[in-house]
Amino acid sequence: MNLEYFIAKRLITAKGSKSSISAPIIKIAISAIAIGMIMMIVSVATGIGLQQKIRQKVSAFNGHIIITNYEDNQSQVSMTPISTHQNFYPKFTSVSGISHIQAVGSKAGIIRTADAFEGIIYKGVGKDYQWDNIKEYLISGKIPDVSHQLNQQVLISKYLADRLNLKTGDRFNTFFMKENGNGLPNLRVFEIAGIYNSGFQEFDAAYIIGDIRHLQRINKWKPDQVGAFEVFVDDFSKIKEKGEEVYKETGSTLDTQTIVEKYYYIFEWLQLFDFNIVVILVIMIIVATINMVVALLVLILERTQMIGILKALGANNWTVRKVFLYNAFYLILRGLFWGNIIGIGLVFAQKYFGIIKLNPENYYVNEAPVYFNWMYILALNVGTVVICLLVLLIPSYVITKISPVKAIRFE
Numbered sequence: 572m573n574l575e576y577f578i579a580k581r582l583i584t585a586k587g588s589k590s591s592i593s594a595p596i597i598k599i600a601i602s603a604i605a606i607g608m609i610m611m612i613v614s615v616a617t618g619i620g621l622q623q624k625i626r627q628k629v630s631a632f633n634g635h636i637i638i639t640n641y642e643d644n645q646s647q648v649s650m651t652p653i654s655t656h657q658n659f660y661p662k663f664t665s666v667s668g669i670s671h672i673q674a675v676g677s678k679a680g681i682i683r684t685a686d687a688f689e690g691i692i693y694k695g696v697g698k699d700y701q702w703d704n705i706k707e708y709l710i711s712g713k714i715p716d717v718s719h720q721l722n723q724q725v726l727i728s729k730y731l732a733d734r735l736n737l738k739t740g741d742r743f744n745t746f747f748m749k750e751n752g753n754g755l756p757n758l759r760v761f762e763i764a765g766i767y768n769s770g771f772q773e774f775d776a777a778y779i780i781g782d783i784r785h786l787q788r789i790n791k792w793k794p795d796q797v798g799a800f801e802v803f804v805d806d807f808s809k810i811k812e813k814g815e816e817v818y819k820e821t822g823s824t825l826d827t828q829t830i831v832e833k834y835y836y837i838f839e840w841l842q843l844f845d846f847n848i849v850v851i852l853v854i855m856i857i858v859a860t861i862n863m864v865v866a867l868l869v870l871i872l873e874r875t876q877m878i879g880i881l882k883a884l885g886a887n888n889w890t891v892r893k894v895f896l897y898n899a900f901y902l903i904l905r906g907l908f909w910g911n912i913i914g915i916g917l918v919f920a921q922k923y924f925g926i927i928k929l930n931p932e933n934y935y936v937n938e939a940p941v942y943f944n945w946m947y948i949l950a951l952n953v954g955t956v957v958i959c960l961l962v963l964l965i966p967s968y969v970i971t972k973i974s975p976v977k978a979i980r981f982e
Contacts, residue, residue, distance in 0.1 A: 597902060600859075600866035604906025604955070605913065607855035611951050612914030614851040617921075618844040620942035625841060625935050626807060628771045629830050631704035632694075632778065634673070634801025636814050637833065641826045648677045648692060652796035659820055660800060661699060666816045668805045673699045676786045676798030680747040680759075682779075684735050691731065693745065695783030701803070705767060705780070712739035712765030717782040724764035725781035728774070732766050739763050745779075747789050757789045770937040802827075837935070856955060859906070860962045867899050867966050878973050888971040895970070899963050900956070907952055918943055 640651045655661075655674055663669040676695040681688055698718045705726070706714065715724035727737065737743060741763050746756040761781060769775055787794065804813045814829040821827060831838045871878070874895075881891050918941050921927055925938040 596866050596869050600862040601902055601906040601909075603862035604859045604903055604959075605910035607859040608907055608910025608951065608955065609914040609917070610855050611852055611955075612911070612948065613917055614848050615947055615951070616918045616941040616943055617939050618848045619947075620940035621934070621936065622841050622844055623942055624940040625771075625837065626830075627704075628769050628774070628935065629834055629837065630803070630807075631708075631769070632771075632774045633830050633833070635804045635807065635810055635830055636802040636817050637828050637830070638800040638802065638817070638821055638825055639798070639828070640824065648679050648798075650798075652676075652790070652792045652798065653800070653825065655795045655797055657800075657822070659817075663802060663817070663820075665820045666813065668809060668813055669802060669817075670805050671701055671803040673697070673701060673801050674783070674797040674799075675700070675801055676783050676790075676792075678747055678786050678789065678798075680745045682731070682735060683744050683746060684737070687735050689731055689734055690777075691745070691779050692777045693725075693747070693786060694778050694780045695786035695798070696780060697783045697797075708767040708769045709765050710768050712763065715764040715781055717784075721782055721784045723760060723762045723781075725761045725779050726765050726767055727763050727779045728776070729766050729768040730772070730775040731779065732763070737763060739766055759785055759789070768937075770931040771935045772932050773935075852951075856958055859955065860959050863899060863903065863959050863963060864966050866902065867895060867963055868969070870895060870898060871966070871969055875973060878970055882973070891970050892964075892967040895967055896960060896963060900960060903956055903959050907955065911948070911952065915943075915948070 638653075640653060659665060660672055660674065663672045674697055678693050678695075680691055680693050682691055696717055700717065702714050709726075710729060712726075715726055716722060717724075723742070732738065735743065742760055743763075745759050745761055747759065748756050761779070767775075783797065784794075786792075786798070787796065802817060804810055810829050810831060814827055814832075818827040878891055881894075882888075921939060922941045922943065927939040929936055929939055931937050
């Protein structure tokens with residue numbers, strides 16, 4: 572234990588360090604550090620959490636990269652079929668980082684009940700469909716069985732089920748218009764196997780999911796013809812790069828589009844959260860630093876006589892400055908301790924109890940999602956300590972201007 576640390580410890584524990592002047596200022600400084608850390612932890616956890624949750628929902632219904640015919644690229648429904656006899660299907664081995672590819676198709680239709688009707692998009696899926704992306708949104712019933720014989724089971728959203736007054740096990744009529752627009756529409760009777768609720772209004776208000784063989788029969792497609800391919804990548808941060816690689820590996824009649832391109836308005840909105848997080852972090856660190864600077868100056872003012880005595884005994888300026896920097900470091904740690912306890916507690920409370928609810932029409936989720944990682948907690952703490960101590964070097968320079976003779980006489 573060096574001399575500076577010992578003196579700093581005595582300074583902290585001494586009764587004089589909690590005088591009527593410094594005590595409230597020190598408490599304010601500690602509170603500012605704690606509040607700043609709480610705000611930083613919560614803002615990072617909710618900001619990253621919301622970004623990841625929305626990306627997850629969009630990809631659950633579309634994949635990360637969509638392969639379609641050129642004329643169908645901007646459409647929500649499949650018009651021209653694509654053969655499944657492709658060199659990239661059923662395994663996309665020519666591009667690294669591809670975790671899964673699945674064949675799908677979609678067609679617009681109208682659900683008609685005795686009391687209401689709704690326009691929908693029927694999404695046909697096959698044996699290769701990755702249901703794990705949808706299972707977490709399943710609130711009742713089960714996943715439709717599309718791996719064996721053709722049946723009428725479908726998955727419908729809670730939004731549509733409520734509007735049509737339907738429940739699990741109910742059957743309903745769905746009408747699909749013919750491609751040429753002539754004649755009576757095709758009628759299909761579907762049975763609700765399960766009900767999902769993603770909280771993503773754009774999808775919940777439109778999609779029902781069932782066997783792709785219904786769509787193939789309605790469109791008079793062959794069993795080896797589908798509407799599109801959905802590709803999933805391992806690392807979302809490389810989606811642009813992988814999208815370009817996938818495009819090069821597909822045929823000249825096919826086009827590819829990433830979900831970032833297809834839903835650009837959503838992902839541009841998500842990018843604003845990065846800016847908001849940075850602004851909050853900067854403001855909180857500035858506020859905490861200013862309060863620590865004030866607290867340090869007050870401590871220096873109160874301990875002017877002690878500074879003079881230390882200098883008279885032969886202590887150099889840097890030795891005395893380190894005494895007060897050690898003291899400031901202790902105060903910062905106290906603030907960080909309480910800030911971490913409260914901030915992490917709030918994050919876990921939101922994660923497991925969903926206290927804060929959000930409007931899905933505006934935020935695409937029912938409750939504020941959170942992302943928790945010990946690495947970013949550590950980074951926030953280390954960054955706060957380093958920045959505060961570096962800034963505190965400036966006010967501690969005042970010590971070098973204090974004369975030992977005048978300081979000992981100071982009252």
